Amino acid sequence: MKRLKTLLATLALATAAPFASAIEIIVPAYFYPSWMPSQNEWLNLTSAASQGVQITAIMNPGNGPGAASNSDYVTAVNAFRAAGGKVLGYDYTCYGVNLCTPEVPATRSTADVLADAQRYASWYGVDGVFLDEMSTQTSALPFYQTVSSSLRSAHPGWKIVGNPGVAPAAGYTAVANTLMSFEGSYTDFVNGSFLSGLTNAASTGAIVHSVATVAQMQEVMGLARQYGLGAIYVTDGTMASSNPYLHLPSYWQAEVTAAAVPEPGQAALLAVGLALLAVLRRRRSS
Incomplete structure (x- = not known):
């Protein structure tokens, strides 16, 4: 009986984390990669x-790539990609109809x-582009x-992420790998109609x-997991600063951790434990 209780306790620890698929975090990394480590959030x-989590960072040196290559960004991007991260270049589109700010x-x-x-x-050897200010209208x-066709021809391996901020008209799904079809507050995400109206969830993301x-983040x-979203970014930044993406969230x-999947060892431990439990039960009943 003592061995059985010990095994059950071990299994409880093994199953503490839910067995769910990983979700990509797409980060609007609109902060400068300072040479001072304490102020460099790219680190x-x-x-x-490097922890194996699927992280994609959107770089934005100057409302776009800027006038010339920046060595600080080169260093940061190279280190991030070497650790397994992906980088998208911020590229605004004025909603396709010249509605520029x-x-x-x-x-x-x-x-x-x-x-x-x-x-x-x-300049940076990025893995794709983030098309901001994407229209939702059929006319655009x-x-x-x-x-999209030009980018895919020139860079076949690139990832294209569009940011309409709301669900666009039919046809937009084909122009991007992922559409960030929600950009808004916690309250609107939790209480609004975005999740209930989802289609193509695996190729849809939310900021x-x-x-x-x-x-609240959890x-x-x-x-996001429940509804099968392909990508997410959550931050405690607010619109009070006019730009909620100037820093990573405090959490x-x-x-x-919330975006990661349980380590393979947990699943293996659970399988072995269940097998041992079955053996012990058979022995007790014989």
Whole structure:
């Protein structure tokens, strides 16, 4: 009986973590890779990638690739990718109809988008692009079809992530590997209609800001798994700062842990334990 109780306790520990699939974290890494380690949050990204978690970082040196290659970013990107991470270049698209913000030029052509993508490729060897300010309208779809086909022709292995922020019209799924079809607050994610209206969940992602606590973050991650989302990012950054992505969340390591799958050893221990338990029960009944 003592051996049986010990085995049951061991099995309880083995099954403490849920057996769920991993989920990709796509991080808007809009913070500078400082030469001072204490101020370089790219080091935190690299550490997470080295743990085997699927981390994709969106680099954004200057609302795009900037005017020239930046050695600090080169160092950070190379270290992060060497640890197993993937990097996307931030590439704004003005919603495909020249609805640009005042901070950037008034127009944005497909050639402009593709030129910035090529700069990322040449200067940083990125793994793909993040097409921000993506339209949701059918009328703008040809713009994104042109961009997508050109990128896939020039860089066949690239990952294309689009950020419409809400569910776009039919046809947009084909232009990107992943569509971030939710960008909003914790309250809207948990209480809104996004999750209940999901289609193509595995190729859909969400960026959720204003998630204040670890418990709320875990709730969001749990819902993302439950509904089969392919990608997620959760942060306690808020819109009060006008940019909730200037830093990693204070609970970054807890988010990394929540995104991971249980170690293979846990599953193996459970299988062996169940087999031993069956043997012990047979012996007791004989």
